[in-house]
Amino acid sequence: MPEKLQTPLIMVNFKTYLEATGRKAVELAEKAEKVNKETNVAVAVAPQFSDIAAVAKAVEIPVFAQHIDPITAGSHTGHVLADSVKEAGAVGTLVNHSERQLKLSEINKIIEIAREKGLVSVVCANNPQISTAVATLKPDIIAIEPPELIGTGIPVSKAKPEVVTDTIRLVRKVYPTVTVLCGAGISRGEDVAAALKLGTQGVLVASGVVKAKNPYNVLLEFAQEAIKAGELKT
Amino acid sequence: MPEKLQTPLIMVNFKTYLEATGRKAVELAEKAEKVNKETNVAVAVAPQFSDIAAVAKAVEIPVFAQHIDPITAGSHTGHVLADSVKEAGAVGTLVNHSERQLKLSEINKIIEIAREKGLVSVVCANNPQISTAVATLKPDIIAIEPPELIGTGIPVSKAKPEVVTDTIRLVRKVYPTVTVLCGAGISRGEDVAAALKLGTQGVLVASGVVKAKNPYNVLLEFAQEAIKAGELKT
Amino acid sequence: MPEKLQTPLIMVNFKTYLEATGRKAVELAEKAEKVNKETNVAVAVAPQFSDIAAVAKAVEIPVFAQHIDPITAGSHTGHVLADSVKEAGAVGTLVNHSERQLKLSEINKIIEIAREKGLVSVVCANNPQISTAVATLKPDIIAIEPPELIGTGIPVSKAKPEVVTDTIRLVRKVYPTVTVLCGAGISRGEDVAAALKLGTQGVLVASGVVKAKNPYNVLLEFAQEAIKAGELKT
Amino acid sequence: MPEKLQTPLIMVNFKTYLEATGRKAVELAEKAEKVNKETNVAVAVAPQFSDIAAVAKAVEIPVFAQHIDPITAGSHTGHVLADSVKEAGAVGTLVNHSERQLKLSEINKIIEIAREKGLVSVVCANNPQISTAVATLKPDIIAIEPPELIGTGIPVSKAKPEVVTDTIRLVRKVYPTVTVLCGAGISRGEDVAAALKLGTQGVLVASGVVKAKNPYNVLLEFAQEAIKAGELKT
Numbered sequence: 009m010p011e012k013l014q015t016p017l018i019m020v021n022f023k024t025y026l027e028a029t030g031r032k033a034v035e036l037a038e039k040a041e042k043v044n045k046e047t048n049v050a051v052a053v054a055p056q057f058s059d060i061a062a063v064a065k066a067v068e069i070p071v072f073a074q075h076i077d078p079i080t081a082g083s084h085t086g087h088v089l090a091d092s093v094k095e096a097g098a099v100g101t102l103v104n105h106s107e108r109q110l111k112l113s114e115i116n117k118i119i120e121i122a123r124e125k126g127l128v129s130v131v132c133a134n135n136p137q138i139s140t141a142v143a144t145l146k147p148d149i150i151a152i153e154p155p156e157l158i159g160t161g162i163p164v165s166k167a168k169p170e171v172v173t174d175t176i177r178l179v180r181k182v183y184p185t186v187t188v189l190c191g192a193g194i195s196r197g198e199d200v201a202a203a204l205k206l207g208t209q210g211v212l213v214a215s216g217v218v219k220a221k222n223p224y225n226v227l228l229e230f231a232q233e234a235i236k237a238g239e240l241k242t
Numbered sequence: 243m244p245e246k247l248q249t250p251l252i253m254v255n256f257k258t259y260l261e262a263t264g265r266k267a268v269e270l271a272e273k274a275e276k277v278n279k280e281t282n283v284a285v286a287v288a289p290q291f292s293d294i295a296a297v298a299k300a301v302e303i304p305v306f307a308q309h310i311d312p313i314t315a316g317s318h319t320g321h322v323l324a325d326s327v328k329e330a331g332a333v334g335t336l337v338n339h340s341e342r343q344l345k346l347s348e349i350n351k352i353i354e355i356a357r358e359k360g361l362v363s364v365v366c367a368n369n370p371q372i373s374t375a376v377a378t379l380k381p382d383i384i385a386i387e388p389p390e391l392i393g394t395g396i397p398v399s400k401a402k403p404e405v406v407t408d409t410i411r412l413v414r415k416v417y418p419t420v421t422v423l424c425g426a427g428i429s430r431g432e433d434v435a436a437a438l439k440l441g442t443q444g445v446l447v448a449s450g451v452v453k454a455k456n457p458y459n460v461l462l463e464f465a466q467e468a469i470k471a472g473e474l475k476t
Numbered sequence: 477m478p479e480k481l482q483t484p485l486i487m488v489n490f491k492t493y494l495e496a497t498g499r500k501a502v503e504l505a506e507k508a509e510k511v512n513k514e515t516n517v518a519v520a521v522a523p524q525f526s527d528i529a530a531v532a533k534a535v536e537i538p539v540f541a542q543h544i545d546p547i548t549a550g551s552h553t554g555h556v557l558a559d560s561v562k563e564a565g566a567v568g569t570l571v572n573h574s575e576r577q578l579k580l581s582e583i584n585k586i587i588e589i590a591r592e593k594g595l596v597s598v599v600c601a602n603n604p605q606i607s608t609a610v611a612t613l614k615p616d617i618i619a620i621e622p623p624e625l626i627g628t629g630i631p632v633s634k635a636k637p638e639v640v641t642d643t644i645r646l647v648r649k650v651y652p653t654v655t656v657l658c659g660a661g662i663s664r665g666e667d668v669a670a671a672l673k674l675g676t677q678g679v680l681v682a683s684g685v686v687k688a689k690n691p692y693n694v695l696l697e698f699a700q701e702a703i704k705a706g707e708l709k710t
Numbered sequence: 711m712p713e714k715l716q717t718p719l720i721m722v723n724f725k726t727y728l729e730a731t732g733r734k735a736v737e738l739a740e741k742a743e744k745v746n747k748e749t750n751v752a753v754a755v756a757p758q759f760s761d762i763a764a765v766a767k768a769v770e771i772p773v774f775a776q777h778i779d780p781i782t783a784g785s786h787t788g789h790v791l792a793d794s795v796k797e798a799g800a801v802g803t804l805v806n807h808s809e810r811q812l813k814l815s816e817i818n819k820i821i822e823i824a825r826e827k828g829l830v831s832v833v834c835a836n837n838p839q840i841s842t843a844v845a846t847l848k849p850d851i852i853a854i855e856p857p858e859l860i861g862t863g864i865p866v867s868k869a870k871p872e873v874v875t876d877t878i879r880l881v882r883k884v885y886p887t888v889t890v891l892c893g894a895g896i897s898r899g900e901d902v903a904a905a906l907k908l909g910t911q912g913v914l915v916a917s918g919v920v921k922a923k924n925p926y927n928v929l930l931e932f933a934q935e936a937i938k939a940g941e942l943k944t
Contacts, residue, residue: 024322026315030329056323057291058307058330073292075320081260083393083448086309086342088258089290095264096292104814108320112806112814116840138818141843144884159317182846182884214317338580346572346580350606372584375609378650416612416650492790494783498797524791525759526775526798541760543788549728551861551916554777554810556726557758563732564760576788627785682785 013070013099013128014050016234017210018200018227019151019189020217021074021102022055028218033059034066036217039224041067049231050210054102057088064097072130073101075108078117090125100128103147106155112141119147130189130212136174143179149187150179151212157192159215163199164192165206172206195226197233204237247304247333247362249421250468251444252434252461253286253385254451255308255336256293262452267293268300270451273458275301283465284444288336291322298331306364307335309342312351324359334362337381340389346375353381364423364446370408377413383421384413385446391426393449397433398426399440406440429460431467438471481538481567481596482518483655484702485678486668486695487619488685489542489570490523496686501527502534504685507692509535517699518678522570525556532565540598541569543576546585558593568596571615574623580609587615598657598680604642611647617655618647619680625660627683631667632660633674640674663694665701672705715772715801715830716752717889718936719912720902720929721853722919723776723804724757730920735761736768738919741926743769751933752912756804759790766799774832775803777810780819792827802830805849808857814843821849832891832914838876845881851889852881853914859894861917865901866894867908874908897928899935906939 020040022028028036033055044051054072055063064071073093081089093101103118104110110118115131122129129147133139139150152175157164165172172190179186190203191212203211211230220226254274256262262270267289278285288306289297298305307327315323327335337352338344344352349365356363363381367373373384386409391398399406406424413420424437425446437445445464454460488508490496496504501523512519522540523531532539541561549557561569571586572578578586583599590597597615601607607618620643625632633640640658647654658671659680671679679698688694722742724730730738735757746753756774757765766773775795783791795803805820806812812820817833824831831849835841841852854877859866867874874892881888892905893914905913913932922928 021319024313024315024318024326026325029315029323029326056326058294058322058326060292061295079258081258081263084258084341085255085336085339085448088292089263091260092258092263092290092292102319105319107318109813109815111811112817112840112843113811113836115814116837116843134815135818137847138814140846141814141818144842144846145839214319343579343581345577346583346606346609347577347602349580350603350609368581369584371613372580374612375580375584378608378612379605489787492781492783492786492794494793497783497791497794524794526762526790526794526800528760529763547726549726549731552726552809553723553804553807553916556760557731559728560726560731560758560760570787573787575786682787 013052015187015209016204016237017050017052017189018230018234019052019054019072019130019210019212020227021212021214022053022218023074023214024056025218029056030059034062036223037063037067037069037071040227041069042224043227043231044069047228047231047235049234051227051231057093060093060098061096070099071097072128073098074105075103076101076118076121078114078121080121090121090127094125094127098127100130100148103129103131105132106134106153115142116145119145136171136178139175140178140182143183143186146183147186149189151189151191153191153212155192160193161195161216162193163195163202164190165199165202167193169206172203172208176207197229200230201233201237204234247286248284249443250438250471251284251286251423252464252468253288253306253364253423253444253446254461255446255448256287256289256452257308257448258290259452263290264293268296270457271297271301271303271305274461275303276458277461277465278303281462281465281469283468285461285465291327294327294332295330304333305331306362307332308339309337310335310352310355312348312355314355324355324361328359328361332361334364334382337363337365339366340368340387349376350379353379370405370412373409374412374416377417377420380417381420383423385423385425387425387446389426394427395429395450396427397429397436398424399433399436401427403440406437406442410441431463434464435467435471438468481520483677484672484705485518485520485657486698486702487520487522487540487598487657487678487680488695489680489682490521490686491542491682492524493686497524498527502530504691505531505535505537505539508695509537510692511695511699512537515696515699515703517702519695519699525561528561528566529564538567539565540596541566542573543571544569544586544589546582546589548589558589558595562593562595566595568598568616571597571599573600574602574621583610584613587613604639604646607643608646608650611651611654614651615654617657619657619659621659621680623660628661629663629684630661631663631670632658633667633670635661637674640671640676644675665697668698669701669705672702715754717911718906718939719752719754719891720932720936721754721756721774721832721891721912721914722929723807723914723916724755724920725776725916726758727917727920731758732761736764738925739765739769739771739773742929743771744926745929745933746771749930749933749937751936753929753933759795762795762800763798772801773799774830775800776807777805778803778820778823780816780823782823792823792829796827796829800829802832802850805831805833807834808836808855817844818847821847838873838880841877842880842884845885845888848885849888851891853891853893855893855914857894862895863897863918864895865897865904866892867901867904869895871908874905874910878909899931902932903935903939906936
């Protein structure tokens with residue numbers, strides 16, 4: 009795990025939800041920071057590109073981009089440069105989210121760029137096989153997200169616990185020190201606890217927090233369950 | 243032409259040049275604003291997504307995104323939502339730049355989204371045929387950029403004047419009120435004057451300004467030549 | 477309309493249905509040919525790439541590719557060269573089907589290549605706006621297919637007749653001699669008749685024929701209704 | 711190695727070269743077969759989709775597709791179905807060639823489909839890292855092709871021997887029984903010998919054979935050098 013991040017880690021993907029765009033992105037990040045301060049559980053946020061700067065300025069918790077392109081500085085109109093999100097305040101980036109899937113050579117290149125620029129790479133993978141392939145590329149974090157569960161409210165830790173345990177076993181075999189998160193369908197504190205008990209070091213959540221009536225309460229419950237799960241003593 | 247923009251217009255595409263990333267994006271935009279204030283010629287800037295907010299806060303000239311995705315709010319990790327760049331301060335967006343080419347159905351959708359959200363659409367096109375196809379979709383602005391000239395320092399207005407005049411004639415036939423810019427290879431004041439004399443209403447420039455030793459001087463020369471070309475009385 | 481094709485035209489897209497793959501592609505094409513011989517109504521087929529040669533050898537009706545790539549001969553592993561499908565016996569190609577959508581510049585290039593190689597271009601378009609944009613590129617045929625109706629059995633001619641009539645009016649304005657087909661949801665003879673009455677010159681069908689219990693019967697009914705619709709006297 | 715293929719293997723990628731399209735694809739495949747019959751060295755060919763059937767009918771050496779899509783039978787207009795190339799006579803397929811790069815999840819899916827359908831998967835990879843990631847997905851064959859050497863006439867076995875040996879070492883660690891080919895820049899018999907001596911089990915060639923004045927002579931030299939390299943006794 010990169011020094012700048014502790015585990016267990018709750019990472020909130022803001023996607024392109026209006027509830028987490030612009031001013032509301034900052035407000036949501038502030039709620040996440042509040043939970044972090046109150047519980048000491050690590051909470052990170054991944055707002056849209058245009059919101060990274062404002063969010064990073066407003067809060068002290070880690071801010072991630074949702075994607076960067078496999079490019080270096082130059083003639084790449086409309087693309088996302090690692091240097092750009094870094095200077096805006098991001099400490100890392102999601103890579104290959106199931107809603108923004110990439111070519112294998114692009115994933116390889118992005119992980120290299122992230123490493124070189126000092127950005128934490130969180131590579132998403134759909135299944136144990138893909139997770140293992142990703143692990144050989146040595147990203148900082150692998151996030152397992154079966155795409156068929158995203159947004160369903162059915163947590164992978166409950167619906168497919170073997171996907172989680174298989175993945176952890178396989179990826180650790182090729183890259184023992186990688187951090188593993190699990191995502192898709194996480195919406196309650198018990199889902200977080202279950203994910204940690206299966207051996208992950210945190211969760212990647214989106215609608216379960218962003219679309220919640222009270223995101224602060226949800227995140228607080230997540231953090232409290234994470235503490236109970238015993239990975240962290242406050 | 244949208245009310246918020248006057249012509250002739252000098253639009254500066256920051257691409258993903260390091261010379262126009264982060265703090266330097268703001269500085270370059272301030273130089274563009276200075277030229278606008280001194281000459282009264284319209285100058286717009288298109289920084290990277292992560293820089294839109296800071297640039298828009300720093301200057302009063304129009305700020306554009308370099309791209310938006312054909313999506314509405316929702317589950318679109320790593321994509322660019324119109325609402326997001328708008329709230330960050332963009333008044334419009336480039337679409338289909340030759341370095342970020344799009345499917346026809348995506349261009350159609352993005353123009354619709356831009357119209358609905360009150361963003362100015364600047365659709366790039368490589369040749370007269372594609373420009374005409376784009377014109378039927380009624381974007382606010384069409385920017386003609388033969389990709390083989392981009393970054394060469396050879397202006398389309400000189401190398402291929404007939405591409406410019408053909409395009410203007412053809413696009414005006416299907417959409418008489420569309421604004422036409424021309425780009426690719428613009429690096430000197432005389433290139434801007436030539437572009438305006440051929441009937442365009444401005445230029446789309448990138449490396450000619452961003453990579454110049456003194457971008458302020460180049461933009462000032464552009465603006466002065468634009469004035470001489472008689473389209474604007476200060 | 478290209479000389480080699482008469483109207484009304486019934487074009488059958490084999491997609492990648494197993495019912496129309498390999499030996500079964502040839503059998504289905506033979507049924508289409510039988511209907512053509514018995515009714516004199518033009519029937520064309522668009523099998524998969526690997527089946528073009530065998531189908532074109534087996535039948536005398538026009539055979540189309542489902543796609544070609546915007547490339548000329550060279551280093552393009554895994555792509556589809558116009559010369560290749562032509563030598564295999566195709567007389568034309570579908571372009572930009574909603575299941576294989578293309579960049580605007582690619583559509584432009586493919587239409588040019590098809591023209592140069594003597595292949596009939598049948599460009600698919602989702603709505604009147606896109607159809608009009610396509611028409612400016614002067615393909616031989618435009619096929620209107622609202623993607624939301626594909627495979628539903630609800631014909632566009634019934635569900636959205638105004639889409640058809642609007643499209644015909646708009647595309648004829650920019651390219652008066654273009655042939656217009658309509659597709660999506662065509663499964664009964666009356667759908668064909670309705671399409672022709674709205675002013676199209678034929679239909680593009682897929683599952684309605686390929687997945688039918690008796691494709692010959694369905695095609696025969698289509699042809700008979702086309703005749704009744706008065707566009708063709710046997 | 712799949713039973714149906716022996717090593718060392720010389721695989722000829724026809725790309726979309728006119729010299730290997732249509733009738734000429736068959737003629738070139740016949741030359742390849744002649745070399746196989748005379749030397750007993752395995753030679754395989756990968757023609758374009760439309761030529762697979764004719765080539766597979768004309769020769770007895772293994773025929774490969776250059777690509778298949780990650781789809782099963784259904785509504786996938788313009789895509790390449792595994793069943794289709796198989797029924798046409800292909801025994802396998804290239805996957806992820808540097809000219810047809812794929813998303814990681816697509817590579818995973820295509821390897822699964824190939825396995826299920828009994829097709830040999832030959833997955834191309836640009837560097838040792840990507841090769842290793844691919845190896846975890848257990849394809850039948852991995853072909854290492856540094857894209858910067860493709861078509862140069864500079865063989866990877868000479869320019870970057872460490873890329874070859876590194877790759878073999880790394881991929882065998884995660885998947886000991888995988889067959890490794892090397893490609894890019896192979897144009898002379900000595901390149902083939904060098905590739906085999908570095909530990910590969912064959913080569914993937916394209917322009918070196920297809921664009922040669924006398925492809926038969928080139929292939930014969932390849933085969934003879936392969937024999938000398940001692941991997942095969944005739």
